[in-house]
Amino acid sequence: MSLIVQKPGLYTTVQDRGRNGHRAAGLTGGGAMDDYALRVANLLVGNEEGEAGLELTLTGPVLRAEEDLLIAITGADMAPHIDGHELATWRPVFVPAGATIRFGAARLGCRAYVAVAGGIGTAAALGSRSTDARARLGGIDGRPLRAGDAVPCGMAAGAVAPSPWATAWLAALAKRSSAAVAEGEGRPHGWAAWYAPPQAYGGASEAGIELRVMPGSEHGQYSEAARAAFYSGRYRVQAASDRMGVRLDGSPPLERIARNELLSHGIVPGVIQVPDGGQPIILAADCQTTGGYPKLAHVAAVDMPLLAQAKPGDWITFRPIGLDEAHGLYLATERSIRALEWAIRCRLPRDAS
Amino acid sequence: MNWTISPLGDRALVAELSVEAAGDSWVQVGAAADWLRQANVPWIIDLIPAYTTLTIMYDPIHVWKLAAQRNGLTVYEMAVRTVQGLLESVGNRSEQTARWMDVPVCYGGEFGPDLEQSAERSGMRVEQFVQAHAAGAYTVALVGFVPGFPYLAGLPAQLAQPRRDNPRARVPAGSVAIGGGQTGIYPLDVPGGWQLIGRTPLRLFDADKTEPALLRAGDIVRFVPIDEERFLALEAEEAAARER
Structure with a gap:
């Protein structure tokens, strides 16, 4: 049993937390662009945080559930509806068999995530279910979803059996939903009253998204003026951005003093490289493994989920921090996710009758 | 072999062979990558060997737990110290011993x-x-x-x-x-x-x-x-x- 794709949306892929250990073979790491949103979505349906979910981009899909499912939707706000009723997000949601989930265009943010209790049961390739469209690996035939695809999930077809926690919530929310329908409320009420705190995305606002960055390997090869312009200026996200990299535009172009070409070297998500045109590109989840452009700065890992939610036209600014501070922030986020996991696991459904 | 180690953001570091080793540097970088792979360091997530550099991706949380047991070491210092030690023990690889x-x-x-x-x-x-x-x-x-x-x-x-x-x-x-x-x-x-x-x-x-x-x-x-x-x-x- 599955989620049937009626409309695929702009670019919907199966993603988990990525495929490691094969970069020496030229394989990208991949994985959810907004790793935080995927992890929280999984925790909200009682999964391990690293199960595969769906990553939706800018405009979401239309999906039909073939059986009763417990899902959670996090990340960008794409106004999800079931049979005409808007769904609550960042919490467990009951989806009755036969229901159609419709996503619209992103109102805030760029990428939304759908996790299903029990995970998504597409075959893993080289240790991950993440879709790598370049190598045509993972997901469904290594490509984004198409109309007519069946995404395996639920009791029999998921990656694992839904946890007892998920099974209890599914039963309680199903009961709540049918009670509401019986009382003629029209609204299914098939979701938990509590929720995980949503992330704040400042993209469209004048202040923009602030990304904290560390100096890159070639930071010193840029003039004082270029560095000052980089930290004080505002950059606009270009339409040509994708899972490989987020392209930015701001003036003036950043000029490098040194002119020597660099030998190809390893690159990873977060690198801010500046090709000859002088406009920066921030490398993202599906970036190539090696590159040759100079690296001006590097986005702190803790802020990569914010970058994932930057959509074309959004504004980005940069603030310098040190490496130790970046590690401290990373650790703090990790702790808050562990705390959230405990808070969620401790929430058991009260009898809904 | 002389390696210089520097950070590549907060989840990776780069070990670069000194210029004198150029020429057959990629043979040595390949050997170092194989050595680190065999060492099975649990917090090394991935390796990217390329020409004169070996990029090493690490899990900061895992390293932090180890660093916490060693008073005063930062995550980066802990990672560098371990990688440095491993690189020092890589054997020289010649054309004869390569694959x-x-x-x-x-x-x-x-x-x-x-x-x-x-x-x-x-x-x-x-x-x-x-x-x-x-x-x-x-x-x-x-x-x-x-x-x-x-x-x-x-x-x-x-x-x-x-x-x-x-x-x-x-x-x-x-x-x-x-x-x-x-x-x-x-x-x-x-x-x-x-x-x-x-x-x-x-x-x-x-x-x-x-x-x-x-x-x-x-x-x-x-x-x-x-x-x-x-x-x-x-x-x-x-x-x-x-x-x-």
């Missing part, structure tokens, strides 16, 4: 549509050109661009070719090509701008294998000329092996 790989190639014809023009540009007869290409021993300097694509160093200078003005929309998998001063092999059907001089029936990338790329950085490659009949026979063997 050798023979790659059969059918040169020219439909498999190498740019062979004749390439030979002409180099001022050689086609047979001379093929002989010169197959006579060399090449080192895999890095695997990248597309999964399994080996950049091979060691091309005789006379064989260097300009990249095509109009890249092909689809280069068939297995194509052996020259771009600038390097030669390489296309592992998948992808767009490409290098000059195609032949094709190998070997599969350079296979996601069903635990090590999906046939070649890794530091390997030494020799090209063995074969005729079309042999090419088709080897191709059939590869296909049959995949069926099993």
Whole structure:
């Protein structure tokens, strides 16, 4: 049993937390662009945080559930509806068999995530279910979803059996939903009253998204003026951005003093490289493994989920921090996710009758 | 070996070989990558060997737990200290101890549509050109661009070719090509701008294998000329092996 794709949306892929250990073979790491949103979505349906979910981009899909499912939707706000009723997000949601989930265009943010209790049961390739469209690996035939695809999930077809926690919530929310329908409320009420705190995305606002960055390997090869312009200026996200990299535009172009070409070297998500045109590109989840452009700065890992939610036209600014501070922030986020996991696991459904 | 270590953001660091080691630096970088892989360090997430650098991705949370047991060490210091120690114990690798790989190639014809023009540009007869290409021993300097694509160093200078003005929309998998001063092999059907001089029936990338790329950085490659009949026979063997 599955989620049937009626409309695929702009670019919907199966993603988990990525495929490691094969970069020496030229394989990208991949994985959810907004790793935080995927992890929280999984925790909200009682999964391990690293199960595969769906990553939706800018405009979401239309999906039909073939059986009763417990899902959670996090990340960008794409106004999800079931049979005409808007769904609550960042919490467990009951989806009755036969229901159609419709996503619209992103109102805030760029990428939304759908996790299903029990995970998504597409075959893993080289240790991950993440879709790598370049190598045509993972997901469904290594490509984004198409109309007519069946995404395996639920009791029999998921990656694992839904946890007892998920099974209890599914039963309680199903009961709540049918009670509401019986009382003629029209609204299914098939979701938990509590929720995980949503992330704040400042993209469209004048202040923009602030990304904290560390100096890159070639930071010193840029003039004082270029560095000052980089930290004080505002950059606009270009339409040509994708899972490989987020392209930015701001003036003036950043000029490098040194002119020597660099030998190809390893690159990873977060690198801010500046090709000859002088406009920066921030490398993202599906970036190539090696590159040759100079690296001006590097986005702190803790802020990569914010970058994932930057959509074309959004504004980005940069603030310098040190490496130790970046590690401290990373650790703090990790702790808050562990705390959230405990808070969620401790929430058991009260009898809904 | 002299390595300089620097950060690449907060989840990776770069070990760079000192300039004196250049020349066969990729053999040493490949050896270091193999050594670190075998050391099975639980917080090393991935490795990217390339020319003079080895990029090491790490899990800051895991390293932090270790650093916490050693008073006063930061996450970065802890990671650097361990990597430094491991790199110091890498043995020197010579051409004798590296992994050798023979790659059969059918040169020219439909498999190498740019062979004749390439030979002409180099001022050689086609047979001379093929002989010169197959006579060399090449080192895999890095695997990248597309999964399994080996950049091979060691091309005789006379064989260097300009990249095509109009890249092909689809280069068939297995194509052996020259771009600038390097030669390489296309592992998948992808767009490409290098000059195609032949094709190998070997599969350079296979996601069903635990090590999906046939070649890794530091390997030494020799090209063995074969005729079309042999090419088709080897191709059939590869296909049959995949069926099993």
